[in-house]
Amino acid sequence: xxxxxxxxxxxxxxxxxxDAASMMELEAQIRESPALQQEFESLSVLQNLVQSRGRRFxxxxxxxxxxxxxxxEAQPVGTSKAVPGWWRPLAIGTSMAAVALLLxxxxxxxxxxxxxxxxxxEVLAAHVRSLxxxxxxxxxxxxxxxxxxxxxxxxxxxxxxxxxASEGFALVGGRLDYLDxxxxxxxxxxxxxxxINVFVWPSSKNQEVSVQTWALRGYNILRFxxxxxxxxxxxxxxxxxxxxxxxxxxxxxx
Numbered sequence: 001x002x003x004x005x006x007x008x009x010x011x012x013x014x015x016x017x018x019d020a021a022s023m024m025e026l027e028a029q030i031r032e033s034p035a036l037q038q039e040f041e042s043l044s045v046l047q048n049l050v051q052s053r054g055r056r057f058x059x060x061x062x063x064x065x066x067x068x069x070x071x072x073e074a075q076p077v078g079t080s081k082a083v084p085g086w087w088r089p090l091a092i093g094t095s096m097a098a099v100a101l102l103l104x105x106x107x108x109x110x111x112x113x114x115x116x117x118x119x120x121x122e123v124l125a126a127h128v129r130s131l132x133x134x135x136x137x138x139x140x141x142x143x144x145x146x147x148x149x150x151x152x153x154x155x156x157x158x159x160x161x162x163x164x165a166s167e168g169f170a171l172v173g174g175r176l177d178y179l180d181x182x183x184x185x186x187x188x189x190x191x192x193x194x195x196i197n198v199f200v201w202p203s204s205k206n207q208e209v210s211v212q213t214w215a216l217r218g219y220n221i222l223r224f225x226x227x228x229x230x231x232x233x234x235x236x237x238x239x240x241x242x243x244x245x246x247x248x249x250x251x252x253x254x
Contacts, residue, residue: 014043020176127197127234137173147174159185159200162252196235203230
């Protein structure tokens with residue numbers, strides 16, 4: 001990454017919009033360049049000021065009516081009957097309610113999580129982010145002997161990678177992610193039409209932890225520790241099949 005490219009990526013980095021690989025590369029550049037570090041600190045200060053002192057204003061209720069009134073009338077081909085005027089405010093209100101509901105359900109998941117956020121929130125946010133950003137994998141391969149060395153060469157640990165296609169869980173590939181304050185491996189599996197993210201990183205406690213499960217915002221999450229590694233799986237897959245994947249990974253880890 002050239003200094004010029006690094007400078008262009010600073011805004012995206014401050015806003016938390018970079019993938020894990022670009023984030024780590026840029027952080028290395030920032031550490032080595034006093035100029036980049038100063039620019040990063042300035043952007044961070046500006047962001048904090050906007051978030052803490054910025055003011056928001058609600059649009060006046062009549063704004064939507066004025067906007068629609070300024071638009072030219074349009075009739076669909078073959079339609080002779082005009083849309084009643086009373087329908088517009090109702091349609092606007094319904095649309096705004098739908099958008100508000102969507103934002104209410106998704107934004108908390110995608111917001112940058114503070115240090116107090118639990119691992120469940122972090123892995124769920126990473127899973128949803130990978131689906132919405134169309135960034136499931138950094139390396140797409142069904143070969144464990146291709147995925148494992150690729151991840152191991154970019155992390156400070158060697159994540160276990162299993163080929164479970166014979167059990168219905170097809171390996172799609174892997175990517176780097178950033179969870180629990182550190183880079184982690186994300187293994188991507190597909191079960192029928194369901195995508196499963198399995199996040200793996202070294203366990204802070206060198207002991208076995210049995211499978212724990214949660215349901216959160218329409219997704220199922222499970223975790224267990226084995227062989228000094230923490231495994232976190234998240235998907236919209238039903239709990240029984242996600243448990244089956246956990247059993248297979250536990251068996252392979254022994």
